[in-house]
Amino acid sequence: MQPRRRGRPGHDQDAVLAAAVRLFNAHGYDATSMFDVAESLSITKSTLYHHVSSKEQLLEMAVDRALGGLEEAAEEVRATTAPATDRLEQLIRRSVLVLAERLEFVTLLLRVHGNTEVELHALARRRDFDRIVTDLVKQAQTEGGIRADVDPATAARLLFGMVNSLVEWYRPDRGDPEAIATTVATLAFEGLRTR
Amino acid sequence: MQPRRRGRPGHDQDAVLAAAVRLFNAHGYDATSMFDVAESLSITKSTLYHHVSSKEQLLEMAVDRALGGLEEAAEEVRATTAPATDRLEQLIRRSVLVLAERLEFVTLLLRVHGNTEVELHALARRRDFDRIVTDLVKQAQTEGGIRADVDPATAARLLFGMVNSLVEWYRPDRGDPEAIATTVATLAFEGLRTR
Numbered sequence: 001m002q003p004r005r006r007g008r009p010g011h012d013q014d015a016v017l018a019a020a021v022r023l024f025n026a027h028g029y030d031a032t033s034m035f036d037v038a039e040s041l042s043i044t045k046s047t048l049y050h051h052v053s054s055k056e057q058l059l060e061m062a063v064d065r066a067l068g069g070l071e072e073a074a075e076e077v078r079a080t081t082a083p084a085t086d087r088l089e090q091l092i093r094r095s096v097l098v099l100a101e102r103l104e105f106v107t108l109l110l111r112v113h114g115n116t117e118v119e120l121h122a123l124a125r126r127r128d129f130d131r132i133v134t135d136l137v138k139q140a141q142t143e144g145g146i147r148a149d150v151d152p153a154t155a156a157r158l159l160f161g162m163v164n165s166l167v168e169w170y171r172p173d174r175g176d177p178e179a180i181a182t183t184v185a186t187l188a189f190e191g192l193r194t195r
Numbered sequence: 196m197q198p199r200r201r202g203r204p205g206h207d208q209d210a211v212l213a214a215a216v217r218l219f220n221a222h223g224y225d226a227t228s229m230f231d232v233a234e235s236l237s238i239t240k241s242t243l244y245h246h247v248s249s250k251e252q253l254l255e256m257a258v259d260r261a262l263g264g265l266e267e268a269a270e271e272v273r274a275t276t277a278p279a280t281d282r283l284e285q286l287i288r289r290s291v292l293v294l295a296e297r298l299e300f301v302t303l304l305l306r307v308h309g310n311t312e313v314e315l316h317a318l319a320r321r322r323d324f325d326r327i328v329t330d331l332v333k334q335a336q337t338e339g340g341i342r343a344d345v346d347p348a349t350a351a352r353l354l355f356g357m358v359n360s361l362v363e364w365y366r367p368d369r370g371d372p373e374a375i376a377t378t379v380a381t382l383a384f385e386g387l388r389t390r
Contacts, residue, residue, distance in 0.1 A: 028223070085387075085388060137387075140387075144389060145388065145389060146387045146388060146389060147381070147385075147387060147388075147389050149381070150378050150381060150382065150387065151370060151374075151378060153369075154369070154370060154375060154378050155378065155382065155387060157360060157363075157364050158357045158360065158378065158379060158382055159382075160360070161356050161357040161358075161359070161360025161361075161363070162353045162356040162357050162360075163356075164356070164360065165352060165353065165355070165356025165357075165359065165360070166356075168352075168356070169352050174348075174349070175346060175349060179346075180349060183345050183346060183349050183350065183353065184353060186342070186344070186345060187345065187350065187353055187354075187383060187386070188382060188386065188387055189386050189387050189388040190342075190386040190388060191382070191383065191384050191385040191386030192280075192332075192335075192341045192342060192345065192350060192383055192384050193280060193340065193341060193342075193384040193385060194339060194340060194341060194342050
């Protein structure tokens with residue numbers, strides 16, 4: 001990336017964000033300095049501060065990319081009138097695609113456990129999302145689409161245990177995201193056992 | 196823990212290990228020093244070195260507790276003559292119980308990504324375990340017990356995505372481990388959808 005005062009500021013900020021997230025994931029957020037971010041882009045710290053105001057702003061932007069994708073998916077399924085079971089399945093499938101597409105951002109999000117305002121806000125948004133999933137499971141049980149003998153909160157946690165595991169193992173050569181989304185949905189809703 | 200030269204060395208080593216793993220999980224392995232471990236036990240560094248020879252030995256013992264539990268479970272199901280699908284289900288259930296019982300050790304294991312000999316050895320044992328799970332899925336498909344339209348390696352990763360998610364959310368007040376093991380097995384083998 002060349003330092004530029006004019007033109008494509010959005011592009012430059014994306015490049016800065018991508019570089020920062022790579023470093024945060026590799027070495028930890030706390031262990032990464034703004035100097036490290038500047039150095040990895042071969043720009044000066046002063047040029048870096050043309051693009052972003054602080055390390056915390058980079059963290060905020062990164063977790064927003066991850067959460068924004070998941071929240072959009074939740075918003076879209078909320079807008080449909082399909083049975084809750086189908087909406088839940090759609091949300092799971094969409095979430096797998098979001099993870100595959102924004103893997104580095106979600107990886108960072110899932111490691112956020114801290115006590116800064118940005119981190120606490122991200123954790124609160126994660127909890128809101130978890131609540132949407134749990135509520136969908138409950139509604140699907142009320143409608144009779146999902147078996148009544150599972151605890152809704154546990155089911156929601158296990159569903160996203162599968163989805164979130166992508167940050168540990170997903171690579172483009174391990175199947176295309178649509179196929180993985182189908183495998184997750186098949187396992188979760190139909191089960192592995194033949195009948 | 197009182198420093199003791201005689202009596203219950205095993206107990207003392209367990210206490211040292213538990214304290215070290217708590218610190219490794221809270222602050223990171225690299226960020227934790229032997230001085231930190233000694234201080235958290237209110238013993239001197241010299242007393243600490245009566246119990247363990249190095250920080251790396253503590254890491255090795257900790258990941259061995261986690262991997263040992265999972266490998267024992269794999270060994271036990273290997274010894275039975277049940278259909279592969281039932282052995283896979285048993286292995287999943289047993290793994291949930293191991294995770295709930297050895298949560299701190301498995302939490303540490305799942306964060307191991309480094310390049311020391313101890314870490315590389317732990318990663319190799321994890322890969323061997325993953326291979327056992329994938330092979331069980333394949334065998335179950337050959338026997339016709341598990342649906343043929345899922346990729347065995349992806350299925351194995353998703354099954355352990357669910358199991359391993361316990362390190363993120365399991366607490367004794369969120370259901371007893373046997374009940375969680377049953378929910379995991381129900382979701383994975385029967386699926387959530389009613390029929």
